[in-house]
Amino acid sequence: MYLKNFLASSVGQKFLVALTGLGLSGFVLMHMSGNMLLLVGAEAYNKYAHAMITNPLIIPAEIGLVVMFLLHMSVALKINWDNRAARGTGPGRRPSNSDKDARFASRYMVLTGVLTFVFLVLHLISFKYGTYYETELHGEKVRDLYRLVAEEFHKPLFVAWYVFAMLILFAHLAHGFSAVFQTLGLASVRNCTVKKLGWTFAAVVAGGFISQPLYFFFFN
Amino acid sequence: MKLNLKIWRQKGPNDSGKLVDYPVDDVSPDMSFLEMLDILNLKLVHDGVEAIEFDHDCREGICGSCSLNINGNPHGPDTGTATCQLHMRRFKDGDTIVVEPWRAKAFPIIKDLTTDRKAFDRIIAAGGFVSVNTGNAVEANAILIPKHNSEKAMDAAACIGCGACVASCKNSSAMLFVSAKVAHLAYLPQGNPERKMRVRNMVAQMDEEGFGSCSNTGACEAACPKEIKLENIAMLNREMLKALCD
Numbered sequence A: 001m002y003l004k005n006f007l008a009s010s011v012g013q014k015f016l017v018a019l020t021g022l023g024l025s026g027f028v029l030m031h032m033s034g035n036m037l038l039l040v041g042a043e044a045y046n047k048y049a050h051a052m053i054t055n056p057l058i059i060p061a062e063i064g065l066v067v068m069f070l071l072h073m074s075v076a077l078k079i080n081w082d083n084r085a086a087r088g089t090g091p092g093r094r095p096s097n098s099d100k101d102a103r104f105a106s107r108y109m110v111l112t113g114v115l116t117f118v119f120l121v122l123h124l125i126s127f128k129y130g131t132y133y134e135t136e137l138h139g140e141k142v143r144d145l146y147r148l149v150a151e152e153f154h155k156p157l158f159v160a161w162y163v164f165a166m167l168i169l170f171a172h173l174a175h176g177f178s179a180v181f182q183t184l185g186l187a188s189v190r191n192c193t194v195k196k197l198g199w200t201f202a203a204v205v206a207g208g209f210i211s212q213p214l215y216f217f218f219f220n
Numbered sequence B: 001m002k003l004n005l006k007i008w009r010q011k012g013p014n015d016s017g018k019l020v021d022y023p024v025d026d027v028s029p030d031m032s033f034l035e036m037l038d039i040l041n042l043k044l045v046h047d048g049v050e051a052i053e054f055d056h057d058c059r060e061g062i063c064g065s066c067s068l069n070i071n072g073n074p075h076g077p078d079t080g081t082a083t084c085q086l087h088m089r090r091f092k093d094g095d096t097i098v099v100e101p102w103r104a105k106a107f108p109i110i111k112d113l114t115t116d117r118k119a120f121d122r123i124i125a126a127g128g129f130v131s132v133n134t135g136n137a138v139e140a141n142a143i144l145i146p147k148h149n150s151e152k153a154m155d156a157a158a159c160i161g162c163g164a165c166v167a168s169c170k171n172s173s174a175m176l177f178v179s180a181k182v183a184h185l186a187y188l189p190q191g192n193p194e195r196k197m198r199v200r201n202m203v204a205q206m207d208e209e210g211f212g213s214c215s216n217t218g219a220c221e222a223a224c225p226k227e228i229k230l231e232n233i234a235m236l237n238r239e240m241l242k243a244l245c246d
Helices: A002-008 A010-039 A042-054 A058-086 A109-128 A145-152 A156-183 A192-219 B033-046 B118-127 B147-157 B164-168 B175-186 B195-208 B219-223 B231-242
Strands: A134-137 A140-143 B003-009 B018-024 B096-100 B109-111
Touching: A002 A010, A002 B195, A010 A042, A010 A058, A010 A156, A010 A192, A010 B195, A010 B231, A042 A058, A042 A134, A042 A140, A042 A145, A058 A109, A109 A145, A109 A156, A145 A192, A156 A192, A156 B231, B018 B033, B118 B175, B118 B195, B147 B175, B164 B175, B164 B219, B175 B195, B175 B219, B175 B231, B195 B231
Parallel strands: B003 B096
Antiparallel strands: A134 A140, B003 B018
């Protein structure tokens, strides 16, 4: 009864977005760390990719991810819809004093979120459902994902778009990761450590992802 | 000082309203912003034009009656002050100043710059109180309250319910107001018996009034004339979670 009311309330819905956001943050961190093997070499990366593809837990994990993504996006968009309805009409100027204005990252979470989703769809098309190359690894035929990644990361436009998308992800995470603490009631978003944690997390994830295409484009 | 004022005029709740230019001269830098509007109103009445309606009462920053979006800043460009504490010396000769009412669906405009903020009263009525049903007031020192808690409670209690938090929020969220009221009582032993019921009912009323929800942008904190902190919203969220299990 209370749980139902809680989830229907504005506080409860934010809670859902925060929890799923935290789960997705964990995913991007793991995805970035795993992909760092791209910098090690073809064999290491393909071995890792093969282990991931053939892992029996990959399907339930993917289902979990899709559920988290859908919940995160649908509840956030619903909240945004309600928030827009709560606004007043009229010109309503933006503050002329920067002390009274909110930061970019916090004001444009929906925009950066939607852009990240567009990136995600294109990302899945170009890699997960991209060209299927094969290679041999310890006498076994495995997918040569490294070759596909290397090919894509040598296209200038692809790299530019990829870096841009990661900067957008950075903005989304910098606000989102620290806001999680506030929404879950753990600590204030104004807390210095929480703020630093948000920026650091975003910088590590986005920085890691950006280093991969740049490495291929310039050094490999 | 000479100023070009652009003031929102709206005949009633159903009028669409528009910004009207009012050039004024002979503005003293020592006038308060509201005194400047008073002088303008005197001139308008003298000229047979209907005076501009705006809310005000104590004019010393404690009642929460005054409002006004001044160049998009709720309560003007200064931080930690209400509109009534703003003085014309804050502006330069020849400035254009845009004056608008609070903008939020839950604060419908009554006329010109006045808005209906009764939604806040209904939120307080839903739980922002401590029930004392009988007897005399107890000896104040009989209930021990840690210094840290009494300070936090007093900081939250400084909220004057003006609605600047709603006006500054891109979502027109009332969460800073509600969280200040919830935190104020949650820090004190007197607020303890009703704390779960309080937070549930106040949040439910807040949602029913049509306020938006928090995006943690912190605009409310910057606009608040009483500098109510964002950490109160974290406390509100925590109180809601605690109220889940009864």
